[in-house]
Amino acid sequence: MHYHFFSRLYLSVLSFTLLFFVSISGFAQNTNPSKPATALPEPAQKVNPSQITNQQATDFYNQAKSTGMSDMDIEKAALQRGYTLDQISAMRKRVAQKPEQEEVADPNRDELDETRDQDELDELEDETHNEKDSTNARKVTRKRINRTFGSSFFAQPSSTFEPNLRIATPRNYILGPEDEIVVDIYGNSVDNFKMKISPEGTVKMLNLAPVYVNGLTIEQANERIVNRLRQAYSTLNRSGSGTYSSITLGNVRSIRVMITGEATRPGTYTVSSLATAFNALSLSGGPNKNGSYRNIEVIRNNNVIRKIDLYRFLVDADLKDNIALQDQDIILIRPFESRIELVGQVKRPGIFEARTGESISSLIRYAGGFTPEAYTQTLTYQRNTGTNYVIGSIDSAQIASFTPKNGDIFNIKKILDIVSNQVEVKGAVTLPGIYALEERCNTVLKLIQMSQGLSPRAFLNRALLERSSGETQTGIVAFDLRKLVNGEIADIELLPGDILTVKSVEDLKEFTFLSISGSVINPGNYFYYKDISIADLIFQAGGYTEGGVPYRIEVSRRIKNDTLDLPTSQNVRIYTIDVADNLILNPDDQKFKLEPSDMVIVRKSPRYEAQKTVTIIGEVKFPGNYTIISNFERISDLFTKTGGVKPEAYLPGVRFYRNRELLAVDIETIMKKPSLPSNLLLLDGDTLMIPRRSETVRIQGGVHNPSVMNYDPKYEYEDYISQAGGYTEQGWKKRVYVSHPNGRTYRTKNFLFFRSYPTIAPGSIVTIPVKAEQPERERTPGERIALFSFIASMVSTLSIAIITLSR
Known part of the structure; x- marks a missing residue:
């Protein structure tokens, strides 16, 4: 919701109560806006707030406003007709729910928001006139971002400080006109009645004389009322009488409070007599942009009875300034x-x-204190001298006593991400890292001892100490670490920020490998170690593979220095080494030591070779896989192993595959003459497929009826083409080829006007290529003349030749 819950509901409730009276007691007869609301006739009965709907509440409110009645008139009419504050509170809850759950826009809340926004815009407009000054431009930006501490509290719609009307009567509550007192008599006598304090400050009960209670507390009024009731109940509240009374506060009155000065919405407000100063401030929207949060006065009977400092509440939750208000308080x-x-x-x-005389330390407390990253040694501030801005600073000792001036801007900087008393050790020590520069760690030797000493592989000939000299570059201090450790040179004092670097022996060497390949299980590169042997490297590589032999192992080594025993063109030296079998430890193997970057090649036994197999499938007596016994076996040798072919085998159609590719070989010819070059040597994975005799021929391509037809030994090529319907117009007769079952392909042979078509065997495939269609193009006159000239020339030449031959 856009505004405080209390003010929005209170005005609406007043309208509800009046309209309920009017709807029952003939409000329609009194529609004259000039007639006061108090002249309305007394209603026959009151309307229970729980019996009305949200829509009725809205309609009653609009009807009341249309008669010209003010909020004050509505309030008086509601109170005169006996509505209690409990019923008014119930009305507030009903008003909070608009029909169809729509939120009622509060013009007062909008006015408050617009006022704050306009204040910010005015401030920004005034200050941006001088934005040519970069300092002032930054100030404007900061004011846009950071609002005054406390303003956000009153800007929140939830901070209404609505008084609780359902609490026990406060002990210091002062009675006044329109308050209701409830008297309950119990025991031997029973009675109950409610009394409203008259404008004269008295209450009247039974037929007894009035009792003046105005300005008394509820306890003081209780004593007077009991004394008066004893005129009717003589033993009331006396020991052993059996008749007792209970006097409590019923409905409370409304009071009027004026809020003036630098308030966001100054004016006169009608609030409950239980309302406090914070309730009223919340209704007015709190201080405006020029209002003080620390100098708010509560004036009663022209006397200042309380000065409110809201910071005590906002920072420390101190409610001692939240005093109860009385009628006509300011x-x-x-x-x-x-x-x-x-x-x-x-x-x-x-x-x-x-506040006047308040130090900057108090303001820092209001800001929650410093962050963990704050630099508190020195605070800088910017101050307006009346003509320009100046920069000043204070140290940490002045924070508690320094008094800022209006408009000062204090900037609390962030500390640098640097430790002022640290030293660091890196490299070949047991615990490298950052250490504190202190008495037990203020020299190089002490730092090494603090890091638990040097590692066994530390390089002792030299160490480096990086030291910042205050210049743009870092200096280097080199020293002999061995002499320092042995006490031969003086220890070196450390300075803040020093970095000690101790190298290891491995750090100063090139990272080298050994390479092994050949008949080992895990060939590859391996780290070089001092005094490593060939057997050690083979062991790291997982040992020999099947067929690997421990002799004739070749080692290839780089030539690092010039040597006279090698040709100038030779850049490597080759060693052939034998090692012990089964990688057993052998002193002879340790004599040859490998060096960095050596390449070791382990040979395979010359007699070792993995088994090779070929596959025979089809029409043989024993098809399956067969091992190649020697490297000289050929295709013709396979048929002996299979026990021969079956009678239905078709040898001209045998197919031979190598690496899944068909090799066109004529097995029938090879069987008759094994010495032919086509009788290939067998290789691992070869496959021989012996099919049955096929009785069909396939015709495909440029014929009218591509089809499969039976093989007829009496048919020739033209017969099969005729069976397929003949050539199409695009059939390319000169390019016809025939593929036989064994993979061999034969094409048509052309000589002048003569053609020789291939022989067709059982299972053959005849393919007639199809010519690509050429778009028809009309010949030009020049092309026609050239064609006619060519034909005429040919006819003339032939005629002369015929005449010559006839003679």
Whole structure:
């Protein structure tokens, strides 16, 4: 919701109560806006707030406003007709729910928001006139971001401070006109009646004389009322009488409070007599942009009875300034005297109001204190001298006593991400890292001892100490670490930020490998170690593969230095080494030591070779896989192993595959003459397929009826083409080829006007290529003349030749 819950509901409830009376008691007869609301006739009965709907509440409110009645008139009419504050509270809850759950826009809330926004815009407009000054431009930006501390509290619609009407009567509550007192008599006598305090401050009960209670507390009024009731009940509240009374406060009255000064919405407000100062401030929207949060006066009978400092509540939750209000109290919000802005490393940056004589330490407390990263040694501030801005600073000792001035901007900087007393050791020590520069760690030797000493592989000839000299570059201090450890040279004092670097022996060597390949299980590169042998490297590589032999192992080594025993063109030296079988430890193997970057090649036994097999399938007596016994076996040798072919085998159609590719070989010819070059040597994975005799021929391509037909030994090529319907127009007769079952392909042979077509065997495939269609193009006149000239020339030549031959 856009505004405080209390003010929005209160005005609506007043309209509801009046309209309920009017709807029952003849409000329609009194529609004259000039007639006061108090002249309305007394209703026959009151309307229970729980019996109305949200839509009826809205309609009654609009009807009341249309008669010209003010909010004050509505309030008086509701109170005169006996509506209690409990019923008014129930009305508030009903008003909070608009029909169809739509939220009622509060013009007062909008006015408050617009006022705050306009204040910010005015401030921004005034200050951006001088944005040519970069300092002032930054100030404008900060003011846009950081609002005054406390303003957000009153900007929240939930902070209504609505008084609780369902609490026990406060002990210090002062009775006044329109308050209701409830008297309950119990025991031997029973009675109950409610009394409303008259404008004269008296209450009247039974037929007894009035009792003056105005200005008394409920306890004081209780004593007077009991004394008066004893005129009717003589033993009331006396020991052993059996008749007792209970006097409590019923409905409370409304009071009027004026809020003036630098309030967001100054004016006169009608609130419950239980309302406090914070309730009223919340209704007015709190201080405006010039209002003070720390100098708010509560004035009663022209006397200041309380000065409110809201910071006590906002920071420490201190409610001692939240005093109860009385009728005709005035709340005066003074202009602020001094505001100081805190930016940077405080927990709650913003603009804070300072009281006269208040130090900057108090404002830092209001800001939540410093963040963990705050640099508190020195604080800088910017101050307006009246003509320009100046920069100043204070140290940590002045924070508690330094008094800021209005408009000061304090900047709390962030500490640098640097440790001032650290030293570091890196490299070949047991515990490298950062250490504190202190008495037990202020020299190089002490730092090494603090890091638990040097590692066994530390390089002792030299160490480096990086030291910042205050210049742009870092200096290097080199020293002999061995002499320092042995006490031969003086220890070196450390300075803040020093970095000690101790190298290891491995750090100063090139990272080298050994390479092994050949008949080992895990060939590849391996780390080089001092005194490593060939057997050690083979062991690291997983040992020999099947067929690997421990002799004739070749080692290839780089030539690092010039040597006279090698040709100038030779850049490597080759060693052939034998090692012990089964990698057993042998002193002779340790004599040859490998060097970095050596390449070791382990040979395979010359007699070792994995088994090779070929596959025979089809029409043989024993098809299956067969091992190649020697490297000289050929295709013709396979048929002996299979026990021969079956009678239905078709040898001209045998197919031979190698690496899944068909090799066109004529097995029938090979069987008759094994010495032919086509009788190939067998290789691992070869496959021989012996099919049955096929009785069909396939015709495909440029014929009218591509089909499969039976093989007829009496048919020739033209017969099969005729069976397929003849050539199409695009059939390319000169390019016809025939594929036989064994993979061999034969094409048509052409000589002048003569053609020789291939022989067709059982299972053959005849393919007639199809010519690509050429778009028809009309010949040009020049092409026609050239064609006619060519034909005429040919006819003339032939005629002369015929005449010559006839003679």
